[in-house]
Amino acid sequence: MKVVSLNGIRDMQVQDQDRPQIKGPLDVLLKIKEVGVCGSDVHYFETGRIGDQIIEYPFLVGHECSAVVEAVGTGVTRVKPGDRVAVDPAIPCFECDQCRAGREHTCRKLLFLGCPGQVQGCLCEYLVMPETSCYLLANGVSFTQGVLSEPLAIAIYAVLQARVTTAMRVGILGAGPIGLSCLKSAQAQGAQACYVTDLIEARLAVARDQGAAWAGNPETEDAVRAVQDAEPGGLDVVFECAGQQETVDQAVAMLKPGGRLMLIGIPRVDRIDFPVHTARRNEITLVNVRRQNGCTQTALDWMAQGKVHVDFMKTHVFPMDRTGEAFELVAGYGDGVIKALIEF
Numbered sequence: 001m002k003v004v005s006l007n008g009i010r011d012m013q014v015q016d017q018d019r020p021q022i023k024g025p026l027d028v029l030l031k032i033k034e035v036g037v038c039g040s041d042v043h044y045f046e047t048g049r050i051g052d053q054i055i056e057y058p059f060l061v062g063h064e065c066s067a068v069v070e071a072v073g074t075g076v077t078r079v080k081p082g083d084r085v086a087v088d089p090a091i092p093c094f095e096c097d098q099c100r101a102g103r104e105h106t107c108r109k110l111l112f113l114g115c116p117g118q119v120q121g122c123l124c125e126y127l128v129m130p131e132t133s134c135y136l137l138a139n140g141v142s143f144t145q146g147v148l149s150e151p152l153a154i155a156i157y158a159v160l161q162a163r164v165t166t167a168m169r170v171g172i173l174g175a176g177p178i179g180l181s182c183l184k185s186a187q188a189q190g191a192q193a194c195y196v197t198d199l200i201e202a203r204l205a206v207a208r209d210q211g212a213a214w215a216g217n218p219e220t221e222d223a224v225r226a227v228q229d230a231e232p233g234g235l236d237v238v239f240e241c242a243g244q245q246e247t248v249d250q251a252v253a254m255l256k257p258g259g260r261l262m263l264i265g266i267p268r269v270d271r272i273d274f275p276v277h278t279a280r281r282n283e284i285t286l287v288n289v290r291r292q293n294g295c296t297q298t299a300l301d302w303m304a305q306g307k308v309h310v311d312f313m314k315t316h317v318f319p320m321d322r323t324g325e326a327f328e329l330v331a332g333y334g335d336g337v338i339k340a341l342i343e344f
Helices: 039-047 143-161 177-188 201-209 223-230 245-254 276-281 296-305 320-331
Strands: 002-008 011-016 027-036 064-072 084-087 126-130 134-136 169-173 193-197 214-216 235-240 255-263 285-288 314-319 339-343
Touching (some): 027 143, 064 126, 064 143, 143 235, 143 296, 177 193, 177 235, 193 223, 235 245, 245 255, 245 276
Parallel strands (some): 235 255
Antiparallel strands (some): 027 064
16 A cells, blocks of 8 residues: 655655555554644654654654545444544553543553654554544535644634633634634634734634634734733633643733633644743633543534534545645644645
8 A cells, every 4th residue: 555654854745655454353443534734744754753752763743634545354343335434543451540531632652643652643544444534424514624633623622611601702822723723613602702812924814714803923923912902800811722832821911810721733842931929819610621532523513513513624625646745834824724644
């Protein structure tokens, strides 16, 4: 089969590998249809690492994908050959203390697609995953929506963790796929108004088009002042989706006393500081959001029901042999890209 291998910094190569085989009774052989390019994939593409997760080349990245079931192990019951599926990239053990406590996303033995030292990614024609990672796509739910269910599930998990309800005022700092997914998820939960920041005007325009009450660039205007003027009492919750020191500072300044700061963005540095006295005096709750927990089916259901519409995030499509070009586009935030997809 053909794979797209990361062979060095910014070095994507189409290569041949043996097709994976079903080995266990609960294995599912998948024929990959579409793969999304995620910001974390781009971290590996540009730097070869995220924190202490360091790539040993060659390596396959990629974790957002949809597929058709090619074959199944003898014990598989939830899917069958020919089914269209979205793939949850997480493979928990279901046995450790975290899994038993309902925290499969912090499983002690968690494996995750496209993570160094764990599992090779999905930039390949065929992939074997356990049936627990395979979610049926309902009629009318596309392969693209299957791919987008992964970032949407993260946003839904964050929004549910933040307990967003009607009449709440929400900030979203960073208008990439995760931030825009937070926008749509918060709206679906009845948020009264959503305030969005980003450094890219094209993404701000999309946020406005998708119903943001205000969207601005903190490099060209005082975003904190703009939000404070619009909401003198402060925001109920802020979703920090950029992983930057500046956005963490802005988030704390925007929150009302007792507000929640949801940390979703992945920083490229080892440490982020907090304006501790403001956070302490206002009793700001800081919540680290680790991927998602049990929200993949919810994401697929919300799309099937029309509760959220996320197709607007698909801005670019590339064939497999142009994967490197897709990664360069996303890395450089070029041509108004939000979500680039690779078609197999």
